[in-house]
Amino acid sequence: MTPTPAVDPADLLRLDKQICFSLHAATRAFNGVYRVLLKDLGLTYPQYLVMMVLWEHGELPVKRLGEHLRLDSGTLSPLLKRLEAAGLVRRERSTRDERSVEVRLTEEGQALHERALEVPRRIATVTGFDLDELRDLRSRLDRLTTALDEAALEETPGCR
Amino acid sequence: MTPTPAVDPADLLRLDKQICFSLHAATRAFNGVYRVLLKDLGLTYPQYLVMMVLWEHGELPVKRLGEHLRLDSGTLSPLLKRLEAAGLVRRERSTRDERSVEVRLTEEGQALHERALEVPRRIATVTGFDLDELRDLRSRLDRLTTALDEAALEETPGCR
């Protein structure tokens, strides 16, 4: 098999801790900055992610939305209800397939797009990020995610 | 000021979406893999992070724990109660400063350390990660977090 390198398990645990912390911390730091910027728009961070998908695709069933965001109905259903209560989206049972629910932007939801264009500009300004570096970080994270997803599949108990 | 590059705001929003998604997705993918591995130990991912700090420091007040993890008492108090209910830690009011609560490992909590050494090894094995690349990713994430934190300070409404 793999020629296991001579790494002290305790060091590995320490490194593991550092990775976990870093990712955890980065996510929450991201969240915190967005929280402030999104307050003006009346959106939470996950709601912002949902709206971005809708701004791009206009209208789509909950299922597709979930695929884009890696979220299931348990998370999306209440979130979408709140967006509907805020007047940003409407939810309608599909007439073609009554199991499915179509989510579409209201005019108000559409209009929010204009104001949302400000957000990434302010993020970029405020953090002084280099665009290329961000792209690079993104691709690394994506590779990480892919590797983890594949690992998760093999790791699932009882899947052999 | 900064010589603003000619970037279409819509492209920026798209890139923003990608970064947000990637970070969000990576965190959740990480979480998912750990969830499976930690099930054996009876820990959630955040509980694992808390235990790692305790394994390293042995005993410390809730306040210090929160500083290590960037978490406040609102998150830690109930989490620590669950760890106490599981018999892994004990919480005792400090006699020196009765505002503060010391968190220390029980023998059972100490013993779990041995089994926890397995976790990062299995993560490393299962994902086939290169240690150097992980270290590199970690430093990038840390720089991101630092930049975001500084940005958050300047961005806080009413701080000028």
Add this chain to the structure above:
DNA sequence: CACAATTCAATTGTGCACAACTCAATGGCG
């Protein structure tokens, strides 16, 4: 056509993140 398996959204229950708040202990300062 009828029935079983699948698909999709919603609900329930647990746990985490965080803001806002309470309350007691502490520490300074006049």
Add this chain to the structure above:
DNA sequence: CGCCATTGAGTTGTGCACAATTGAATTGTG
């Protein structure tokens, strides 16, 4: 010493993540 601002933990309320379950609609198969 007495008062008051600060500190530390805990509580409450809102929202997200996810597993497990429910129930209705649809699809596949005999």
